[in-house]
Amino acid sequence: MDMAEKPYHHGDLRAALLAAAEKELTEKGVEGFSLRSVAKRAGVSHAAPAHHFGDTGGLLTTLAAEGFTQFQNTLDAREIGATDPREKAVRAGLGYLEFAVARPALFRLIFSSARPDFASADLIAAANRAYDHLVELVTTLGGGETDVIALWATSHGLADLSAGNKMRTLQGKSRDAREALIRAVLMRSLPKDAG
Amino acid sequence: MDMAEKPYHHGDLRAALLAAAEKELTEKGVEGFSLRSVAKRAGVSHAAPAHHFGDTGGLLTTLAAEGFTQFQNTLDAREIGATDPREKAVRAGLGYLEFAVARPALFRLIFSSARPDFASADLIAAANRAYDHLVELVTTLGGGETDVIALWATSHGLADLSAGNKMRTLQGKSRDAREALIRAVLMRSLPKDAG
DNA sequence: ACCTTATCTTGACAGTGTCAGGATTATGCG
DNA sequence: CGCATAATCCTGACACTGTCAAGATAAGGT
Numbered sequence: 001m002d003m004a005e006k007p008y009h010h011g012d013l014r015a016a017l018l019a020a021a022e023k024e025l026t027e028k029g030v031e032g033f034s035l036r037s038v039a040k041r042a043g044v045s046h047a048a049p050a051h052h053f054g055d056t057g058g059l060l061t062t063l064a065a066e067g068f069t070q071f072q073n074t075l076d077a078r079e080i081g082a083t084d085p086r087e088k089a090v091r092a093g094l095g096y097l098e099f100a101v102a103r104p105a106l107f108r109l110i111f112s113s114a115r116p117d118f119a120s121a122d123l124i125a126a127a128n129r130a131y132d133h134l135v136e137l138v139t140t141l142g143g144g145e146t147d148v149i150a151l152w153a154t155s156h157g158l159a160d161l162s163a164g165n166k167m168r169t170l171q172g173k174s175r176d177a178r179e180a181l182i183r184a185v186l187m188r189s190l191p192k193d194a195g
Numbered sequence: 196m197d198m199a200e201k202p203y204h205h206g207d208l209r210a211a212l213l214a215a216a217e218k219e220l221t222e223k224g225v226e227g228f229s230l231r232s233v234a235k236r237a238g239v240s241h242a243a244p245a246h247h248f249g250d251t252g253g254l255l256t257t258l259a260a261e262g263f264t265q266f267q268n269t270l271d272a273r274e275i276g277a278t279d280p281r282e283k284a285v286r287a288g289l290g291y292l293e294f295a296v297a298r299p300a301l302f303r304l305i306f307s308s309a310r311p312d313f314a315s316a317d318l319i320a321a322a323n324r325a326y327d328h329l330v331e332l333v334t335t336l337g338g339g340e341t342d343v344i345a346l347w348a349t350s351h352g353l354a355d356l357s358a359g360n361k362m363r364t365l366q367g368k369s370r371d372a373r374e375a376l377i378r379a380v381l382m383r384s385l386p387k388d389a390g
Numbered sequence: 391a392c393c394t395t396a397t398c399t400t401g402a403c404a405g406t407g408t409c410a411g412g413a414t415t416a417t418g419c420g
Numbered sequence: 421c422g423c424a425t426a427a428t429c430c431t432g433a434c435a436c437t438g439t440c441a442a443g444a445t446a447a448g449g450t
Contacts, residue, residue: 007445007446009396009397009398009445009446009447010397010398013397013398029309030226031225031226031308031309031310032309034436034437034438035437035438035439036436036437036438037437044398044399045398045399045400046399046400046437046438047398047399047400047401047438047439047440048397048398048399050438050439050440051396051397051398052397055438055439056437056438056439108307111355111356111359111361112303112307112355112359113226114224114226114227115226118360145364145376146376146379146380148364149353149362149364149365149376149380150349150379150380150383152352152356152362153348153349153352153353153356153362153380154345154348154349154352154384155352156352156355156356157347157348157349157350157351157352157353157355158344158348158352160306160307160351160352160355161306161347161348161351164306164307165313166306167344167347167348169340169343169344170344181340181341181344184341184345185341185344185345185348185384188345188383188384189349189380189383189384202415204414204415204416204427204428204429205428205429208428208429229405229406229407230406230407230408231405231406231407232405232406239429239430240429240430240431241406241407241430241431242407242408242409242429242430242431242432243428243429243430245407245408245409246427246428246429247428250407250408251406251407251408
């Protein structure tokens, strides 16, 4: 009967708290996020998270940094198998949107929240990786700064509006029709063909 | 000595609460918004807002509906004086961005928050007005659904990223250079010229 | 063995949203 | 005008939140 009698030391509470925090975030959203609730999920006292993350902002900052990496991974996964650089850029945009729709709370935490500390080194590093990748995509197409901004703004606009269910004209369509439409929009934000 | 001895009945508490709520919003943001703090600003008891707005969500819903109208007014003001329909559309996009940068908290409340009740009739009406205007702008240019989505997504992406200080490449520029860049990006999302 | 350190708990405090009930004033009706 | 009714606002309470201080427990190094 000595099975997991809740030892005083958790073992890997930090990871457990992060996992619990992500659940809390997806269920309650950024605005309903509660640190005490996260502690309950992890089966630990309400003040336990403080030791690992300082305060709520610290936890959300770590979560945002991790989320940013997962965000970039989603884009990378979409690009795999695309040889044409234009197709690669379009797929990156599709991945941007996919992440926003699949995990809107995490997306909002990263791009539209004031709770994480965006001066954090980890968060800055993760954000820079994503931005550098975007720049590389566009420069490969022979594009410049204007093109970077165009592709980013279009992708982000589509993603944010979709994450918030604001663009209902997109949801009344089949998956294929929707993707075709989005592809057409993304194409327009790409650099003019050098052909 | 009878000068404004705080009468029991405020007179127009509803309007005063809305004004206080907007201040609270701009100072604390959506995530730091406190109903009791709003009541204090208006010099009234902590439960006074409930009678006029029900709960916090009700107040934020009314604020969002008003904000949406102000948002549309900003776009309209920018369009005044433009004869060319393409220039009109571009100016609408510039107004979109202007509003987001000038009043980021209100912008976030409208587009990126889960706290207002977006099933509210007033809020839906205000949102539809803005959307209809966008559609009109685009159809005047001979554009269709794809063009509507393109212009909206681009404008919204620029606006949201600017409101959150995410696009730092834009801020390192002079006002004129920035506007030129944004104009170029917006142009690209417009329907192909019929010429 | 023992001291130090990391980890986690308990308890407290101020602040929050919301509900119930009471106080005060305006309003309509006789 | 007088009064019942309704609208408006306040007080007090409850559960919940984040954060701090102080203590309990366990791990690790010397």
